Amino acid sequence: MSGVPIRLAAAAKTFRRGTQTTEALTPIDIEIAPGEFFAVVGPSGCGKSTLLKMVAGLVPATSGEIAIAGGTVRKPVTDLGIVFQSPVLLDWRTVLGNVLVQLELRGLDAASYEPAARRLLDAVGLKGFEDRYPFELSGGMRQRAAIVRALIHDPPVLLMDEPFGALDALTREQLRLDLEALWLAKRKTVVFITHSIDEAVLLADRVAVMSPRPGKIDRLLTIDLPRPRGVTARQLPGFTKVVDDVTNLFLERGVLQTTGKLSLA
Amino acid sequence: MARIRSVAQPLLLALAVLVLWEAAVRLFDVPNYLLPAPTAILADLARRWPRILGGAWITGLEILGGFGMAVVISLPLATGIAFSAWMARTIYPLIVAFQVVPKIAIAPIFVIWFGIGWISKLTLVFLLCFFPMLVNNVAGFRGINPEIMDFARSTGANSWRLFWRIRLPSALPSIFTGLRIGAVNAVTGAVVAEFIASDRGLGYLLLEYNGNLLASAVFATVFVLSAIGLSIYYAVEGIERLAIPWHTAQRQSEKVGEQT
Numbered sequence: 001m002s003g004v005p006i007r008l009a010a011a012a013k014t015f016r017r018g019t020q021t022t023e024a025l026t027p028i029d030i031e032i033a034p035g036e037f038f039a040v041v042g043p044s045g046c047g048k049s050t051l052l053k054m055v056a057g058l059v060p061a062t063s064g065e066i067a068i069a070g071g072t073v074r075k076p077v078t079d080l081g082i083v084f085q086s087p088v089l090l091d092w093r094t095v096l097g098n099v100l101v102q103l104e105l106r107g108l109d110a111a112s113y114e115p116a117a118r119r120l121l122d123a124v125g126l127k128g129f130e131d132r133y134p135f136e137l138s139g140g141m142r143q144r145a146a147i148v149r150a151l152i153h154d155p156p157v158l159l160m161d162e163p164f165g166a167l168d169a170l171t172r173e174q175l176r177l178d179l180e181a182l183w184l185a186k187r188k189t190v191v192f193i194t195h196s197i198d199e200a201v202l203l204a205d206r207v208a209v210m211s212p213r214p215g216k217i218d219r220l221l222t223i224d225l226p227r228p229r230g231v232t233a234r235q236l237p238g239f240t241k242v243v244d245d246v247t248n249l250f251l252e253r254g255v256l257q258t259t260g261k262l263s264l265a
Numbered sequence: 266m267a268r269i270r271s272v273a274q275p276l277l278l279a280l281a282v283l284v285l286w287e288a289a290v291r292l293f294d295v296p297n298y299l300l301p302a303p304t305a306i307l308a309d310l311a312r313r314w315p316r317i318l319g320g321a322w323i324t325g326l327e328i329l330g331g332f333g334m335a336v337v338i339s340l341p342l343a344t345g346i347a348f349s350a351w352m353a354r355t356i357y358p359l360i361v362a363f364q365v366v367p368k369i370a371i372a373p374i375f376v377i378w379f380g381i382g383w384i385s386k387l388t389l390v391f392l393l394c395f396f397p398m399l400v401n402n403v404a405g406f407r408g409i410n411p412e413i414m415d416f417a418r419s420t421g422a423n424s425w426r427l428f429w430r431i432r433l434p435s436a437l438p439s440i441f442t443g444l445r446i447g448a449v450n451a452v453t454g455a456v457v458a459e460f461i462a463s464d465r466g467l468g469y470l471l472l473e474y475n476g477n478l479l480a481s482a483v484f485a486t487v488f489v490l491s492a493i494g495l496s497i498y499y500a501v502e503g504i505e506r507l508a509i510p511w512h513t514a515q516r517q518s519e520k521v522g523e524q525t
């Protein structure tokens with residue numbers, strides 16, 4: 001299913017527990033176009049996961065408004081596929097069962113999706129592991145199963161929280177290519193969180209660079225590289241320039257430092 | 266191979282202990298009323314078998330009855346407590362408070378209330394099983410990974426599907442912990458209840474044999490009691506293996522020093 005728009009209007013989040021408050025996100029305004037690939041990069045703890053869960057309606061915004069396809073988000077949004085930062089698979093189900101539970105919980109006929117599920121599992125390199133339990137998989141394999149679970153019902157919106165974080169460099173590159181191909185074919189609206197500036201620039205139409213906590217959008221970059229970007233886009237001058245811009249921004253903000261401080265002396 | 270070894274090794278050890286025991290009793294000429302030899306216990310068991318078997322039936326039914334009642338009541342109650350804020354606020358604190366009352370200390374009152382028949386026995390067994398089961402059930406339902414719930418909510422599943430596909434399976438390992446504790450407590454409960462007041466059952470036999478200084482008969486009865494306890498315990502474990510294979514397999518594969 002192709003994408004729908006997402007709009008955040010002054011959406012902010014402050015966590016409260018007792019007297020302790022954590023300002024996770026200062027008011028944020030974003031308009032994501034239908035079918036846009038939107039990436040978010042930022043230092044650890046700046047509120048990226050919180051932002052994603054707010055969009056999904058899993059964490060209520062403290063103030064402001066979030067709307068998906070024109071409808072204000074007040075409760076968990078169901079018209080989406082979500083990949084959490086950790087795989088959150090069900091221990092008691094096999095890999096295939098973990099994918100099909102997406103459909104069972106939605107009251108869909110899971111059996112009719114089984115061929116598609118097997119195909120997708122094959123595509124992410126999990127062929128032969130369909131009947132294994134999560135504890136029998138590596139962290140990266142679990143994450144790949146979780147990605148398939150987010151895709152199987154063909155949602156118009158994909159929310160991905162560092163989906164390739166636990167993967168080795170090669171698998172990561174492969175899945176990035178696959179995701180780009182999938183997106184080119186389906187034009188879902190994708191919100192993609194990553195620590196990798198490279199990955200963000202290679203995948204996204206726009207990259208939001210977030211500042212350290214309390215998180216806000218420090219800069220919005222439009223990536224005008226031709227698609228499919230594949231593996232060759234890294235050589236384009238446009239690519240190098242954007243990556244440099246983001247890196248410099250992180251240097252300015254002190255998120256990156258060129259002098260090593262990790263010494264025991 | 267590992268399977269056979271895991272059964273054979275403890276059995277061999279038990280056999281070795283029995284042989285040592287037998288040898289020690291004979292060597293040091295320990296009088297029978299202090300510590301009977303295993304062969305003497307076995308002989309006594311054979312001689313008194315009909316009576317012991319009769320008692321075992323009674324006690325076994327008390328154990329199963331009380332245990333079963335605790336399962337049937339604790340599960341829905343725990344579900345209610347886990348999912349209704351109102352029940353968690355009102356009923357659960359009372360139950361937790363009552364849990365501290367030493368059930369065995371109030372067991373004599375059950376005899377006054379319910380007489381020396383089935384009901385006073387079932388009540389004590391039930392109470393000794395019920396609390397650990399309830400607490401573990403509630404902990405199981407509450408201990409679900411919040412991100413799993415996030416995922417489940419993002420599917421829009423109704424509460425019925427959430428319960429059967431997400432909440433219950435995720436609580437099962439903890440529920441089975443409660444069942445295993447209950448299985449052990451149930452045996453203690455039945456015997457203690459019979460000690461307090463009864464005219465039949467293995468607990469009654471134990472008191473009678475002990476009063477007559479029939480040590481080998483006492484040991485024979487304890488042996489049968491332990492066999493009942495072990496069977497229930499392993500029955501629970503067997504059901505656990507069928508019901509939550511993912512969990513038992515996970516435990517197996519994480520066991521330190523596991524050989525394959």
Ligand SMILES: Nc1ncnc2c1ncn2[C@@H]1O[C@H](COP(=O)(O)OP(=O)(O)OP(=O)(O)O)[C@@H](O)[C@H]1O
Nearest residue numbers: 015022024043044045046047048049050051085213
């Ligand atoms: N449930 C919560 N209760 C209180 N504070 C929270 C909660 N969740 C997140 N926070 C706080 O909000 C801030 C942002 O957290 P978040 O998980 O969104 O960061 P992140 O950008 O995803 O970091 P990372 O890149 O390490 O995953 C952190 O300071 C964190 O301590």
Ligand SMILES: [Mg+2]
Nearest residue numbers: 048049050085
């Ligand atoms: Mg995060």
